[in-house]
Amino acid sequence: MNYNSVRETRRERLKRMLVPQSAVFIGGASTVPAIDYCRARGFRGNIYIVNPRRDEVAGIPCVPNVRDLPEIPDVAFLAVPRENVVGVVRDLSGIGVAGAICNSSGFSEMRGGERSQRELVAAAGEMPIIGPNCPGVANFADRSVFMMDHFGVHDENGSVALISNGGSYLSDLGCADRSLPLAYSIGLGNQAMVTVADIMDVVLDDERIRAVNLYLEGIKDAAVLSAAALKAARKDIPVVVIKGGRTSAGRRATESHTASRAGDDIVTSALFKRLGFVEVRTPTEALETLKMLVYAPRMKGRRTAFATSSGSYAVLGGDIAEFNGLDLQPPSAEAAAQLEKYLPPFVHAANPLDISSGQSAGFDGNLNIYRAYLSDDRDVALSVMCFPPEGGWDPQTWNVTTKAFALAARERRMPAAFVNTLPEALPKSVRERMIADGLVPLQGMEDGIRAVSNAVRSSELADVLSQRTDEEILVPRYRTGLTEEIAFDEASAKAELGASGIAVPRSVVVTPDQTGRLDELDFPVVVKALGAGLARRSELGAVVLRLGTPDEAWQAVRSMAERLKKTSPKVSVSDFLVEEMVKDGVGEFLVGIRRVDGIGLALTIAMGGTEAELLRDTATILLPASRKTIAEALRSLKLFQLLDGWRGRAKGDVDAAVDVIQKFAQFAISNGERFVEAEINPLIVRPQGKGVAAVDAVMRLAW
Structure with a gap:
């Protein structure tokens, strides 16, 4: 079978x-x-x-x-x-x-x-x-x-x-x-x-x-x-x-690796995004989100009409709504003019709208307020109040205003929710009546408003997935079983990348005693000690930049070898990489791919430089990924504008960067179960039309 x-x-x-x-x-x-x-x-x-x-x-x-x-x-x-x-x-x-x-x-x-x-x-x-x-x-x-x-x-x-x-x-x-x-x-x-x-x-x-x-x-x-x-x-x-x-530790968390910047929690979130799942933080947020999804029509956008009867809830709720990505556009001039006919004289048209004592205007008065307020083109109607608990104040006023709000939204065929500011104070009979009226009863101000935002997010993810092929959603099964791993030094890793069509600078490998072929290179150059397990070379003095002549490069190799013998006797280094420097870079990316057990291959992209490292400016997606998905990941980085002509800067060759990252991803996929992890750090981006160069790389494959 x-x-x-x-x-x-x-x-x-x-x-x-x-x-x-x-x-x-x-x-x-x-x-x-x-x-x-x-x-x-x-x-x-x-x-x-x-x-x-x-x-x-x-x-x-x-x-x-x-x-x-x-x-x-x-x-x-x-x-x-x-x-x-x-x-x-x-x-x-x-x-x-x-x-x-x-x-x-x-x-x-x-x-x-x-x-x-x-x-x-x-x-x-x-x-x-x-x-x-x-x-x-x-x-x-x-x-x-x-x-x-x-x-x-x-x-x-x-x-x-x-x-x-x-x-x-x-x-x-x-x-x-x-x-x-x-x-x-x-x-x-x-x-x-x-x-x-x-x-x-x-x-x-x-x-x-x-x-x-x-x-x-x-x-x-x-x-x-x-x-x-x-x-x-x-x-x-x-x-x-x-x-x-969740854990912030990656599978092999080495400080020098880009891929490890995306801990397993980030990789898991990337998986959920690929699959179209809405990720939430707590059981109560999940519960309210589910109610919003099953009781309300599908959301079409984030434009939200927010109404309340309290200035405090307008402020607090407005903060929560905007923080969670809901768009609280002010009423149009036409809607504001209509609202002024029905609101108390001391209340101004706004979004969030505090109807204040207008709540006591009876059903017709409330209906007029909400019809005017919802006359603008909005995607969802949201009412935030605290319904009196059973045995508390007479709920008649709240019943009237919520019924009017529900009817006004229903007339506009607009998804609508009532958010009770406290989770425990909304009686079951009231919830059932609201559901019958087409008003989703949500409990707890933050959970409730996040539920509305999550429902919008669910709709957005569904739209994205509807445009993707099955292959862009499915995750391949990567079988493992090979246990012996080989760590490549930089020269070997770059040779693998070069064979995959990824541009790397010209270089030669030398020893302190054999430094021939240096005159084949264009200067200036950089000298790096080679070693598969060599991390943080700059701190060890194992990197020297901007060497202008073959003699300077040769002297740097000899000096570096002597220095490493004294300062790092446990580090075995016999070979050195002498490489042409990229002189016209306008920015850099850090690109890493690693295998995550039970999930697959995770591609993490970051902006290069110390500022980016402080910001932890990264994007993670799962492979395989389309060129469009990779480009979207690049453009999602906070500092991407620095490569896109920000304030008159030279534009970087972003299309070439996407091409190289796609080739890098294909290299990982084509190695199948052999692939463990690899990193390009950095990928130097040259001016538009001049390409990119992988100037450093590490790699581990299994056998």
Whole structure:
């Protein structure tokens, strides 16, 4: 059976697990909460219990072992000691159960548990296992819930799928009083057999799903995840993602390497951007963003009409909105003139608009204010207030103004949201009424406003992906296995680059005793000590610039050799590179590519120079990448204008830089599993039309 056939068979079995006709729980007292929750959520199929030592569990008669089951269940929920799991899984696979959910722990999440997990996978055979060490699976939309405990009460009208490594995230979002329409809540634990991407691929086949939320603590296979992301993009289903366990350390963080400036967190963000995922920081931000995505029409832009009844919220909310990229254009003269007819005399037309006591003008008065305010061409209408909690002030005024705001936005066919400044003070009945009115109820001022911005970002990413080919979204699978790595010195690295069509300065390699061929070079030149592990050569005195004659170069080589023997006796240097200097550079880039485990090849571009290093002015994208994507990455750098004729400066040959970076990327891709990392530092950019030159390079390849 080939790879695609195996995946398709697993997909079908996972689908059966999500909508089973019968289920078996295997364990003792620890399964009671799961069984009770399953029945409480209305599971319609047969439920069986396997326990050799008990007559009943949760009021259901037990059978002593798997082989005694009266029918073959579609799904099994395991909560047994680790030492019993492998045998039970082997029995389940043997009778043809579609799949198992392994709640039991003590596997790869614990030191020494890797072997047990390998045995578990081997025992499962073709039967997929979700877990181990997972909370379970809930398909609320079909009343098929197999979770370790209570993960919220949800009806059959959900449209959001939560997919997570662990259970706490699912519990928090599932039990939150936020009106999130959950359809699926799936915890995958160790992902021994079934990954986040596998489940996402299956869930996307459900036509009820309108948004997906991923919580990831690691990425097992970016290639499989990218295939699921492509499916989401082509079905126009937005994906919101949180990455836990971030680190700023790169895979091989050496201070001299450009590629290591992009830590694994930055590379992961680059992956998400490529896949069209909206990345958020916290569970509550994810929750509010999901509501905005499923309850509001798709955003068309960032032009925002911001209304409130408080000067403080206008100031604070306006700051948050603009910081998150929303465009608060002032009302047009026509809209301002209309507004002045209905606003209190001491209130001026502005954006954000503080309607102040105009909130008490009754429904028609509020409707006139909002019709005038929304008469301009805007992309989204946003109301920010603090709704009184149940038992507080009479909510009538707030009900009136929010109904009027919703109607005015609906008349303009404009997405609209109400942001409650505090997350806990918006009653459920009010939220439900707002949703019915077409007004998205968001909770918490910062989370709510960020949710609106994230919804805009989701739309922008979707537009970008709709213009890209499948190949520009998918991430190739880079197989590894070669362990011996060779570090190239600068001369060898440049020879590899030169063979790939990348321009490097003319040079010769000499020793202190053999300095011939220097007269073949154009002067001035630079002398550099050669060594594969030689870092920070300038600090070691291993670089000398602007040598004007062959004799000066020869003397520099001899002096450098003697100096390194005394100051750095552990550094073995016998060869020296003498290279022509680029005399007409107008700027420089630093370009690095490295392999990131589980993701692939990451290309990082930075502006050169000490100022750029202080600013950490970098852009990271994943390979392969189109020429357009590389050019966009270059132009996204803060200091790019310095190479684009800023204040009368000479323009650099940016097109040539893009060509070279594309060749560099192709060099990395063509080396396949051999490629580890390489860097051009710097890539000197010459005036427009004169090209670029790679004047320093390092490289490591595997064998």
